[in-house]
Amino acid sequence: MACGTLNVLMSAPPSSANDLVIARPEGLYCPPGDFYIDPWRPVDRAVITHAHSDHARTGHGHYLAHTDSAGTLRQRLGASIPLQTLPYGEVVEHQGVRVSLHPAGHVLGSAQVRLEHGGRVWVASGDYKTEADGTCPPFEPVRCDTFITESTFGLPIYRWPTQAVLFADINAWWRRNAEAGRASVLLCYAFGKAQRILHGVDASIGPIVVHGAVEPLNAVYRAAGVPLPPTHRVTDPAMDREALKRCLVLAPPSAQGTPWMKRFGADASDAFASGWMQVRGTRRRRGVDRGFVMSDHADWPGLMAAIKGTGAEHIRVTHGSVPVLVRWLTENGLDAQAFETAYGDEDGEAPAQDNAPSVRAETDPVRAEPVEAFKAFPEGPSTSSGRTDIEVEGKASQDHPAP
């Protein structure tokens, strides 16, 4: 389910003639270069930050993406798409605009797009995550004047456990189930999250079974050199009754409640891996035994650290908690504006529409004064990200560094 409902309510900022990226009905557009970044309507030239479906769409005349996105893009959009690939850090010049891609730490091949023209530098983040997970190069801060950031989890309540804590929890749950002779079914998005779980779990606990939607993406990761433990299809003869009692099952959320799941028995334990699991009620609505707080997007401290790391004075905020983040940044001395986009949330379980009101009621991010809301968090952005100029108490930024 897409969570783009908030985004369409936002109005685009008044664009200046000097802007290197403006919001157009087709997508984010670079006027001097005459190309788009992750456009949602067909265009002649598109730079694609990563292969999630809300960012990589069919029908463009020319695609530019990171080398490691080739496998997933061709698999999802067709083998014959006109694709030009680029390694991280290498510059191509197009109509006087210097374009380069830099690690975003989100999924395999994910990239931030750096644009340089006329002495200005803009960076479009695409989706990003600041903690390294071993399945793609970690997020790299890129100095710029203007940073276009996502804000999928742009509320102070979103704070992810470290990789170590997360996988200790997942392993303990799986081990306990295996010892009790029941399967552990973990619902997760098929591209990115499933491979991150495979890479992070203790594969000595038992066999791992993956849904048919997951295995082709495992193959792309393995081909790119990312080590993943052996995976089995449920039809594999080795996956007999006894094996299934100890197995970890990775399946997309859409598999929940389908006949495919019945093979693992009525006593299988099920769980959901998502950043939304941090919100009270999401797990309950999902009807699963366990919720693991796990996202491929930056949490609040991650967003703060990333924005700080760019040194940018101008921030453009796209999909997610746009109004909250814009207000927070503005109150802390930055020039922040919203960009209207059509990006969704590939986690697939965003609390959109029917779920959104209850999420808002529980977190109440918009109605509460942001400064008050931040006060409620003892470990505020400044302490957990190393920032000193954006205080938990909301003290205005006096010394944000020049680019």
Ligand SMILES: [Zn+2]
């Ligand atoms: Zn994504």
Ligand SMILES: [Zn+2]
């Ligand atoms: Zn996105």
